[in-house]
Amino acid sequence: MKVLVIGSGGREHALVWKLAQSPLVEDLYCAPGNPGMTGEAQCVGISADDIAGLKAFALDEGIDLTVVGPEAPLVAGIADEFAAAGLAVAGPSAYAAQLEGSKSFAKDAMTRFGVPTAGYAVFTDPAEAKAYVRAAERPLVVKADGLAAGKGVILCQDAAEAEAAVEQVMVAKEFGEAGAKAVIEELLVGEEASFLVFSDGETIVTMPSSQDHKAAGEGDTGPNTGGMGAYSPAPVVTPELAEKAMDQVIRPMILGMAAEGHPFKGILYAGLMIAPDGELGVLEFNVRFGDPEAQPLLVRLESDLADILMKLAQGKLDQAEVKWSERPSVCVVLASGGYPGKYETGKQITGLENAALCREVTVFHAGTKLVDGKLVTAGGRVLGVTALGASVAEAIERAYEACDLIHWEGKYLRRDIGHRALARAASGGALVGVLMGSASDKEIMAETGKALGGLGVPYEMRVMSAHRTPAEAAAYASGAAARGLKVLIAGAGMAAHLAGALAAQSNLPIIAVPINASPLGGLDALLASVQMPPGVPVATVAIGKPGAYNAGILAAQIIALGDADLAGRLALRRIEMAEKVRKADAELQG
Numbered sequence: 001m002k003v004l005v006i007g008s009g010g011r012e013h014a015l016v017w018k019l020a021q022s023p024l025v026e027d028l029y030c031a032p033g034n035p036g037m038t039g040e041a042q043c044v045g046i047s048a049d050d051i052a053g054l055k056a057f058a059l060d061e062g063i064d065l066t067v068v069g070p071e072a073p074l075v076a077g078i079a080d081e082f083a084a085a086g087l088a089v090a091g092p093s094a095y096a097a098q099l100e101g102s103k104s105f106a107k108d109a110m111t112r113f114g115v116p117t118a119g120y121a122v123f124t125d126p127a128e129a130k131a132y133v134r135a136a137e138r139p140l141v142v143k144a145d146g147l148a149a150g151k152g153v154i155l156c157q158d159a160a161e162a163e164a165a166v167e168q169v170m171v172a173k174e175f176g177e178a179g180a181k182a183v184i185e186e187l188l189v190g191e192e193a194s195f196l197v198f199s200d201g202e203t204i205v206t207m208p209s210s211q212d213h214k215a216a217g218e219g220d221t222g223p224n225t226g227g228m229g230a231y232s233p234a235p236v237v238t239p240e241l242a243e244k245a246m247d248q249v250i251r252p253m254i255l256g257m258a259a260e261g262h263p264f265k266g267i268l269y270a271g272l273m274i275a276p277d278g279e280l281g282v283l284e285f286n287v288r289f290g291d292p293e294a295q296p297l298l299v300r301l302e303s304d305l306a307d308i309l310m311k312l313a314q315g316k317l318d319q320a321e322v323k324w325s326e327r328p329s330v331c332v333v334l335a336s337g338g339y340p341g342k343y344e345t346g347k348q349i350t351g352l353e354n355a356a357l358c359r360e361v362t363v364f365h366a367g368t369k370l371v372d373g374k375l376v377t378a379g380g381r382v383l384g385v386t387a388l389g390a391s392v393a394e395a396i397e398r399a400y401e402a403c404d405l406i407h408w409e410g411k412y413l414r415r416d417i418g419h420r421a422l423a424r425a426a427s428g429g430a431l432v433g434v435l436m437g438s439a440s441d442k443e444i445m446a447e448t449g450k451a452l453g454g455l456g457v458p459y460e461m462r463v464m465s466a467h468r469t470p471a472e473a474a475a476y477a478s479g480a481a482a483r484g485l486k487v488l489i490a491g492a493g494m495a496a497h498l499a500g501a502l503a504a505q506s507n508l509p510i511i512a513v514p515i516n517a518s519p520l521g522g523l524d525a526l527l528a529s530v531q532m533p534p535g536v537p538v539a540t541v542a543i544g545k546p547g548a549y550n551a552g553i554l555a556a557q558i559i560a561l562g563d564a565d566l567a568g569r570l571a572l573r574r575i576e577m578a579e580k581v582r583k584a585d586a587e588l589q590g
Contacts, residue, residue: 003306004058005030005041006048006078007069010333010366010384011291014298015067015305016041017362022306031057035375036365051078058087065090065310071288072147074266075101090309092266092287096257099268099285103145103183106285113256115249117282120185126170129182133162138575139187139568144169146178150214150226151340155187157571188273188281189569190456191420193234194293195245195270198308199254200317201263205308206246208300208324209237210293211420216340218416219562225340226381229417231330231392232296236274236420245272249282265312269293275456295364295386296329328392331384332399332417333366337410339380347377347408355402360388363402377408392421423484430460432555433476433485435502437465437492441515445491447545448513451552455569457559459552466492466501473498477505487555491548493517496525499538509558511551512540 001024005015013036019025020040031054033043046053048070058066066082068074068091077094091097098105104122111117118141123129133140133156142165144152152175156162162184169179196207211234216222237245249270257264269286289297298305302323311320336343345367352375355363364386367379385402389395396418403413423431432452436445445461452459464473480488488506490499491513499512512529516522522543529540539554541547553570560567 001025001064001306001310002027002062003029004054004061004063004066005033005069006054006066006073008032008034008048009069009291010331010364010381011289011294012069013037013364013366014295014384014386015069015289017364018298018301018305019067022304024304024306024310027061029057029061029063034365035368035370036363048073049076051076051081054078055081055085055087058082059085064088065306065313067091067309069288069291071097071100071286074287075147079266088310088313090266090313092264093262095262096264096266097287099253099264100287101147103143103284104181107183107185109253109256110282113252115252115282116280118186118188120183123166123170123182123184124180126166129166129170129184130163132184133166134159136162139572141185141187142166142169143183143185144175144178145181145183146175148175148178151175151224152178153224155568157568187568187572188275188283189565189572190273190275190281191236191565192283193237193272193274194230194290195237195242195249195272196290196293196297197250197268198312198317198320198322199264199266199268200312200315201254201258201265202315203317204246204250204254205317205320205322206242206250207297208232209234209242210290210297211236212290212293213414213417215564216414218414220564221562223340225335227290227292227333228335228414229330229332230290230292230296231328231395231418231421232293232300233328234421235425237272241274241278241280244278244280245270248280253285265315277456291366292331292333292381292384295331295384299329299362299386299388300325300327325388327388327390328395328421329386329388330392330395330399330418331364331386332403332413333381334383334385334403334406335381335412336367336377336379337412339412343380344410345377345379346371347410349375349377349382349406349408351406354405355385358387358398358402358405361398361402362386363406382408382411392418392425396422425484430458431484431486431559432457432459432552433480433488434459434461435464435473435476435488435490435498436461437463437490437496437498437515438517439463440517441491441493444515444545444548445489445513447548448489448491448552448555451549452556455553455556455566455573457552457556457566464498466497467495470501473501474505477502477508480506481508486559487511489513489551489555491515491551492529493522493525494528496528499529499540500532500536503532503536503538509555510538511554512538513548513551514540514543516544
């Protein structure tokens with residue numbers, strides 16, 4: 001079999017790497033490819049957007065299967081052109097590719113097929129868009145309608161930010177003609193995950209879940225990028241949630257497109273937002289492998305990718321064997337300093353030969369080129385260091401070990417890729433430890449759980465006593481940070497020494513909830529909690545249920561300092577509280 005891969009980035013290198021392992025593949029080409037593919041494929045000097053040139057090459061060489069990596073050629077109709085010439089392509093038609101090429105098309109399709117997504121409005125007039133966001137008075141997302149290399153999405157917490165985003169997208173045209181039309185939608189809150197499937201228009205085969213890291217900075221801060229890293233699987237996507245994604249998102253879209261006469265043949269990527277209550281919302285659809293999600297996914301694929309994609313192109317996906325490794329994987333992107341803003345290229349890269357010796361590590365090239373026989377940087381995202389491990393922690397450790405062996409002037413990387421998975425693995429998913437001195441305190445401390453649960457903050461509850469089980473309380477506090485916990489909340493009555501006992505053993509923030517358990521009405525517990533010696537602080541809230549609820553809110557606010565998603569949920573909560581007050585006032589006024 002002769003196979004042609006189209007594209008030049010890290011995703012395409014991963015596709016080439018996996019296809020090269022197939023016994024079915026005799027000749028493998030990539031257009032235009034990159035230096036990392038040497039020895040795996042023959043690079044051809046044809047641009048990914050030169051559809052006529054690519055078709056001529058495929059016909060001249062007798063290519064049996066073409067695999068399209070990036071979205072732009074698919075949106076431009078390469079699959080239709082190749083199919084008309086009798087060439088097999090693993091990728092959707094131009095019509096189906098509009099699911100990625102036009103955000104308004106995708107939103108309309110989701111509405112028709114009943115796929116859950118945020119409420120939205122579409123604008124071609126900037127003045128109308130600005131008037132809409134000024135009147136909205138709630139967090140919004142402003143999106144350039146067309147292709148913008150993953151960067152045409154701006155999250156806005158208030159009307160001023162949204163109006164500035166409309167100016168940026170539609171007037172200044174910072175994302176080019178993609179911003180001639182804009183989609184403005186409600187801001188969904190929760191945790192994001194990527195859910196990909198193979199489909200030949202009828203049969204659907206799921207891939208393992210994955211999660212990427214879009215923000216440039218650690219703690220998911222800074223501007224959005226094409227992706228600074230990814231890992232698979234994403235623990236937030238439980239088996240039950242994966243089935244919900246199939247039932248509510250993937251099947252309705254695949255079946256709906258087929259019913260309208262435009263079957264989707266290719267890789268469908270659903271960008272999901274998973275709300276605190278487990279409900280799903282679709283942020284976007286892509287019509288190809290994600291980058292960098294392709295890298296950790298393809299190193300987990302144990303089956304023959306060439307066989308899968310050929311059967312997909314032939315409409316015989318039901319005959320393909322698709323098997324995945326149970327072991328987690330992670331990809332850490334090494335980028336040029338300054339990315340996604342201005343950055344310099346042409347910096348010599350060293351250390352790749354040392355990184356190649358690291359166990360179960362593969363380095364995929366994304367933005368490199370050869371100059372006078374030397375490998376230099378040629379893009380914002382330069383390399384994708386990808387590793388497998390027995391656990392996500394081991395995969396991350398292996399990836400960063402290899403990252404530290406690779407050097408160039410201005411190299412930049414995030415050091416927290418996979419942080420959500422690590423936190424879940426360390427603490428069973430909990431970020432807050434809620435402790436109470438007695439089981440009789442459970443009714444009060446349930447208010448803490450209500451507050452945390454409503455914001456989607458995972459927590460655990462334990463019963464421990466500073467007086468009756470002091471060793472257990474001390475051990476819990478001293479090991480809390482290592483297990484991924486971020487805040488400890490302690491509810492106790494009378495002498496109320498539990499919070500202080502925890503604070504003596506941990507540097508984590510400690511919040512005390514005084515409980516009424518004596519004739520003094522909880523004042524004894526309040527004073528005992530407040531009066532801590534210098535250097536051992538304990539934050540103290542009100543007595544009883546109101547304080548327990550506020551303790552949960554305060555814990556969430558502390559965690560939100562490093563979690564933009566949670567910060568958004570807190571902001572939305574404040575807006576909802578204000579709306580309730582306004583509604584009550586309006587009802588009172590009659």
